[in-house]
Amino acid sequence: MRKFGIAIFSIILFIQAAKAQQKHTLDKIAGVVGSSIILQSDIELKYATYIAQGMQPNPAFKCQILQQLLTQKLLAAQAVIDSVEVKDDEVDADVDRRMRGMIQRAGGQDRLEQFLGRSVIQYKDEIRPDIKEGLIAQRMQQKITSNINTTPQDVKKFYDGIPKDSLPTFNxxxxxxxxxxxxxxNAAEKDAYKTKAEELRKRILAGEDFGALARLYSQDPVSAPNGGDLGFNDRTAFVKEFTAMAFKLKAGDISPVFESDFGFHFLQVIERRGEQVHVRHIVIVPAVxxxxxxxxxxxxxxxxxxxxxxxxxxxxxxxxxxxxxxxxxxxxxxxxxxxxxxxxxxxxxxxxxxxxxxxxxxxxxxxxxxxxxxxxxxxxxxxxxxxxxxxxxxAHKANLDQDYPKLKEYANNSKINRTVSEWFEKKRKETYIRIDSQYQGCPTIKDWSTPSSVPATAEVKP
The missing domain is CATH 3.10.50.40 (Chitinase A; domain 3)
Known part of the structure; x- marks a missing residue:
């Protein structure tokens, strides 16, 4: 847990350094896709995260970051035309999932907020637009490849096209x-654990803090450091006993103790949004x-x-x-x-x-x-x-008799990659794209700029 906390702390240090730098220099537009812009600060913050994750400094990686952002903007722009959307509930669920992971790695919400220098709620509001655009781009790409079907003939053609001396070797x-x-x-062995859960529930009903008791006693390693908070989830996220209880209560209600395969739980509903519910819980896990x-x-x-x-x-x-x-x-x-x-x-x-x-x-x-x-x-x-x-x-060289399922997957991925590449090649020629002169030498995007656009460095105030 400590290593993850240090990693996040390092990321925040890089972010804070980048923001401090921005106070003294103007930000600039690193790229334009249609009516959307990509700021240099967007690239720098992603690069800071890359370094903080233990990777060796490599300024050339910024080219990959910019390419990723350019492709995301292209997909998102097409999604508007094709009416491809994601629901707010889906965005909220993904934001909450990411935040739960960050909170767990940081060692609790309080430590994460200390690292961030702001509340989790503020940070969620900041990252939500980018996450939403990423989800829309992902869904657009799925639409582009939705009609791909790989037949046995496709697999054989793919296999036959691999030079014999280049066939993969499988372990x-x-x-x-x-x-x-x-x-x-048995019932007698379970009784002590059920009783412990009942006692904790009574303490909360008597006025003690749910989050504090969850941190002290809940045996869910993911949610306990966050006061038992599970964020927003739909019905598919939980086991059936948990789902049944979570979706029948009103906001503020505390459930009775109930049993699942994981142990004895009780939960509190914090908020309900359509088919998503925000809950926190305490679980006591019986020992074998x-x-x-x-x-x-x-x-x-x-x-x-x-x-x-x-x-x-x-x-x-x-x-x-x-x-x-x-x-x-x-x-x-x-x-x-x-x-x-x-x-x-x-x-x-x-x-x-x-x-x-x-x-x-x-x-x-x-x-x-x-x-x-x-x-x-x-x-x-x-x-x-x-x-x-x-x-x-x-261990053997790939062959159709033994390795058909794997070769089919390779062939399918090849068709998907080719389809996506062809789409991008066509779409980038139809879309106004301008790339800052700093990135004109990036090998993978050097030909992406619209010919009529003149590379220039545009500055914007932070």
Whole structure:
């Protein structure tokens, strides 16, 4: 947490230095796209952030920043023509998401406001226009590429067009299935945690500060430093129990204690805007007991014996019936490649596997099923898993038989990039663009200026 706080503090120092510089010198227009302008200060602040993130000073990177801003302006201008919009609720949600991340990295809202030299509310108002334009540009680009469809013939043509000595090499990959058994506390084991949540709720109803108690006692690592504040979110952001409670209360109401997969919560609605709600909450997370682990180990052993001894029970059916992992149980238990989720690829490079899983499958044969083993999840909780090694492939040059899903993704991305490039090439020739003389030498945008425009340095007051 401390490193992130230092990084943000460094960013603010750069920003404050840049603003101090602006007090003594005039700002200038670095670029013009149609009726929109890009200020030199916009570029400098983005460059300061780049440096503060630990990157080596590289003035040439300002060319990339300007290109990014030019393309964003082009897309946003076309979005106005095509009536492409984003709703205010969507902008608010994205602003809140970004601010939650900054607050978490800074170590709390108070520290962030100290770094910024202004309130979070003021800062949100400042960044909102740029975020809105970015979202509009993103949606416009999605519209440009929405009709792209990559057929098997396209994939083959793409593959055949790659020189044989330039074909990518894929690392060793495996297909692994899992059945996950998470320990479940009984009513008696849960009671102490529910009681603690009830007691905190009573203290708030009696007049104690919600935010202060959330900082002290809530076990949500993201929202607790911010007084339990989750910002604005729609119905898809929460688990069903949380959503049901958040969207039925009025502003100011405090919910009763309720249970979800994460623990015992209660929440307060701060504000409601259409289908978005701003809430804060406190959650108490029950700890796994040895008794609950022993119980789930017994269940895992029973399922393992069933898989080994009963030919009528296959791994896919057992995963759907017994597994507690909602992400894999309805996929035949098969894990998905986290780097290729959209394609729903089940081929996972061995260097991307959870080390706990890699250690177990290293001794397995294809078609084998592991005995239940104890694992620790990303949330720090323990449970048991049974693994199934469906297939393995050694490192190899790309080929259509083994690597069709990946090659299809490459081919699709190639079509998207080509379509977007062609759109920009056409649009920039139809749009008035002027680039300040300072950036005329940038390789990627040196031909972007409208021929009739004369490069010049325009100054504006800060």
């Amino acid at each position: 060793k990959e495996v297909e692994v299935g899992e059945i996950v058994f998470n320990p479940k506390l 007991t040895q008794e609950s682990l022993n119980r789930i180990k017994g269940k895992a052993d029973t399922v393992y014996n069933l898989l080994i001894k009963s030919k009528a029970t296959d791994f896919s059916s057992a995963a759907a019936f017994y597994s507690d992992n909602k992400d894999t149980k309805f996929n035949g238990g098969m894990m998905l490649n986290a780097d290729n989720v959209e394609a729903r690829s089940t081929y996972i490079p061995t260097d991307k596997l959870d080390p706990q899983v890699a250690l177990v499958i290293d001794t397995m044969k294809v078609g084998g099923i592991s005995k239940p083993f104890l694992f620790t999840g990303a949330d720090g909780k323990s449970g048991y898993k049974i693994l199934y090694l469906k297939s393995t492939s050694n």
